[in-house]
Amino acid sequence: MPDRNLIVLKFGGSVLRSEQDQTAAAAEIYRWHREGHKVVAVASAYHGITDHFGAESERWGTSCPSAQAALLGAGETRAAAHLALAVGRSGLKARFIPVSEARLVAEGLHHEARPVSLDTAHLGNLLDEHDVLVVPGFQAVGRSGDPRLLGRGGSDLTALFLAERLGAQRCRLVKDTDGLFEWDPKQPGPAPRRYQTITWHDAAGLDDGVVQPRALAFAQQYQRPFDFAACGSRQGTLVGAGATSLTSPLEPQKPVRVALAGCGTVGGGLALHLAQLPGFEMTGVAVKNVERARSEIPADVPLVTDPRRLLADQPDVLVETMGGQEQAGALCAAALRQGIPVITANKDLLAERGPELRRLAAGTGALLHGAAACGGGAPMLERTSQLGRDHSVRRLRGIVNGTSNWILDRLWTGTPLDEAVREAQDAGYAETDPTADIGGHDAVYKICLLAQAAWGLDLAPSEVAVSGLETLTPEFLAEARRLGRRPRLVAEAQRTGQGVQASVSVQTVLPVDPLADVPGVANRLVVESDHGDRWLVDGQGAGRWPTAQAVLADLLEVAAGLRESPVEVTSSLDLVRVVNG
Numbered sequence: 001m002p003d004r005n006l007i008v009l010k011f012g013g014s015v016l017r018s019e020q021d022q023t024a025a026a027a028e029i030y031r032w033h034r035e036g037h038k039v040v041a042v043a044s045a046y047h048g049i050t051d052h053f054g055a056e057s058e059r060w061g062t063s064c065p066s067a068q069a070a071l072l073g074a075g076e077t078r079a080a081a082h083l084a085l086a087v088g089r090s091g092l093k094a095r096f097i098p099v100s101e102a103r104l105v106a107e108g109l110h111h112e113a114r115p116v117s118l119d120t121a122h123l124g125n126l127l128d129e130h131d132v133l134v135v136p137g138f139q140a141v142g143r144s145g146d147p148r149l150l151g152r153g154g155s156d157l158t159a160l161f162l163a164e165r166l167g168a169q170r171c172r173l174v175k176d177t178d179g180l181f182e183w184d185p186k187q188p189g190p191a192p193r194r195y196q197t198i199t200w201h202d203a204a205g206l207d208d209g210v211v212q213p214r215a216l217a218f219a220q221q222y223q224r225p226f227d228f229a230a231c232g233s234r235q236g237t238l239v240g241a242g243a244t245s246l247t248s249p250l251e252p253q254k255p256v257r258v259a260l261a262g263c264g265t266v267g268g269g270l271a272l273h274l275a276q277l278p279g280f281e282m283t284g285v286a287v288k289n290v291e292r293a294r295s296e297i298p299a300d301v302p303l304v305t306d307p308r309r310l311l312a313d314q315p316d317v318l319v320e321t322m323g324g325q326e327q328a329g330a331l332c333a334a335a336l337r338q339g340i341p342v343i344t345a346n347k348d349l350l351a352e353r354g355p356e357l358r359r360l361a362a363g364t365g366a367l368l369h370g371a372a373a374c375g376g377g378a379p380m381l382e383r384t385s386q387l388g389r390d391h392s393v394r395r396l397r398g399i400v401n402g403t404s405n406w407i408l409d410r411l412w413t414g415t416p417l418d419e420a421v422r423e424a425q426d427a428g429y430a431e432t433d434p435t436a437d438i439g440g441h442d443a444v445y446k447i448c449l450l451a452q453a454a455w456g457l458d459l460a461p462s463e464v465a466v467s468g469l470e471t472l473t474p475e476f477l478a479e480a481r482r483l484g485r486r487p488r489l490v491a492e493a494q495r496t497g498q499g500v501q502a503s504v505s506v507q508t509v510l511p512v513d514p515l516a517d518v519p520g521v522a523n524r525l526v527v528e529s530d531h532g533d534r535w536l537v538d539g540q541g542a543g544r545w546p547t548a549q550a551v552l553a554d555l556l557e558v559a560a561g562l563r564e565s566p567v568e569v570t571s572s573l574d575l576v577r578v579v580n581g
Contacts, residue, residue, distance in 0.1 A: 006127065006168040007032050010042040010137060010159035014176040015231065016079050017047040023276040026086040028174060028231040029132055030553050033092055034371070034379030036386060037169075038127050040162055042137040043083045044155040045075025050138075065110035069139075069147040072111075076136035076155065084134040091377015091539045091546025092131040097123070099139045104158070106140035106148040113140055113148035114214075115161045123166060131538070135162065153212035160215050164222050171226040173211070178230040179237030180210060182246070191249035195237045198244045211239075232556040255281040256559040259315035261307045261331055262322035263287050263294060265428070266345050266372070269548030270319065270555075271296040279559065283313045286322070307331045311338060317558050319551060320344040329353050336360040336368065343554045345372035345547060351445035355458045367561070369554035374400060374446040377546030378523045378539025379553075384453040392530040393454045395494045400446040402521030402541030403429045403437040404469060404489040408506075409520060411477055412487060417469065428543065429521055440468035440489060440504040447491040447502050450525070457500055459493070465503040472506060480508040486516045 009032065011025045029039050053075060057068045077098070084096040102123060106113035126133055137155025140148040150157045156173060163171035177185055180203065182192035200220035203211060210228070219226060219239065229236025256279060260267055263285050274280045275298060285297055286307040297303070304310065307327065310318065311334055318335040320342065322328045328349050332342045337360060344350065350357070350370045361368040374380050380400070387393055399405050406429055410420035421438065424430035436442040444464045451459040469489065480487050485508035493502040509516045514536060518524045523541030528534050540546040 007037045007170040008040045008163040008168045010173045012044045013047040020276045022086040024231045034382045039132045041134045042159040043080035044137050049075035066146045069110045069149045073139040076138045080134050080136040089545045090549040094132040095130045097135045104140045111149045112151045118165045156212040156215035164224050173228050178233045179228045193246040196245045196247050197238045202244045234560050257283045257316045259283050259310035259318045261286040261320045265544045266547045267321035268296040269544040283315045284310050317341045336366045339364040339366045341367040341558050343369045347373040347445040351448040371554050372547050372550035374449050376541040380525045381453045383537045388454040394530045395528040397492045398525035399518050400491045401443045406521045408487045438469045440466045443491040443504045451493045467505045488515050
């Protein structure tokens, strides 16, 4: 089976302590997806839930082992279902897969079974259709379909078994610490060293219960390397063949201080995310009205009406979600001049003033990120940039405005334009002033950003030919319905001998066109190479949560860079001395 650039991520009870922790787990999944991976996520039960169900089952006795196994595994089912919902809310195409559907078969005792087979063909087909599959850990089924469990800590074994059978490129056990350590880094006293690499044998000798022993034995038997890390980490510990090595002791990490300019749909969504994530502190939020009650923002976070005041506290990063160009542009420019990283969801600003802001960022070494400016939950800019580096991109063609796509679907069914726009506004997809969506100008800004990502060329919005939904007539739509064609607002850019040519226009597309079956507020980008290769980038393109998730992904990337420390490796002989006292 091809690996599909697949990663298996396992979220344990130390990470999923409650429903609120699903925000961090979904952000971790999104981070890997936007780097080009398909993801299989394995969820453990929330912290303490398995013990609770264990005590509950003991009150009933052990007369029915299959019922006991079903009860003890119920916590994983619930947590996995929540995770699939959280990922779907972020705009990715997620699918919850019960172990009965995956045919994850195990043999042996109901509570200590050994996995032996998996329906890899079915899961492979689902991975072709979805970005993320979410599977409950710890659980399996017997040959006859009865519930089985993989032993205490069995979610580790679930993840490694899935990775081995699916041919995954990577397998990561996501923990609440950034890898394996000499001792618990949360204990008072001197800081421990982190294992940068450790052999399966040495990991088994640690005897700290971090990894299920049966999972370690399985990994060693099949020579399956895996790693440990915290959400958002670039470091962690690699477990596999080779030598064991340690890094220098970790320094205590301070929270990343975030200034947020704007608390509307996207900014408010990000504020809610930050309130649920450890390691971040909001230094201030710029709003239009400080008197208005805002449940998204903790009471101790200062509110200001002048965004420039946000920079006085020297935050670690500025997040701009105000929109517009003049005030937002001045604020972002000021931050970059001070060397403060900037994250923005402002497509207008990046399309019109991107060259200026990139020059300022290069001059001070500050980072400038804008993933949320195009695609919402679809990581269009990241994937286009990656494909532009690795391949010779010839053409970009896509639906990059979810609001107009949603409205066009309504027009195709016979709804008048004014009514369709009102419905989009009521649903939260369209702004009070929908001109940018209806007229195609929003898509113009986005195709300029995509052209810059693909070819490193600055395409001015004024160079893009545009015609929007206001040009449509009832006769045009009736003819499209008669021919079975779907109207789509298509943004295109193509590299030619004279430079890049781009346009935004309503086109009627055949059912076989990859843009024909893009539903509602979804986005899809088709990237074509000179050699005829074609890649699709999909995701939900409008709404609070997909866009806020894209902003959060940029923020986590910046935070990881700020927290990264130099690595000092010691020899494996030192390890033997540490482990054996």
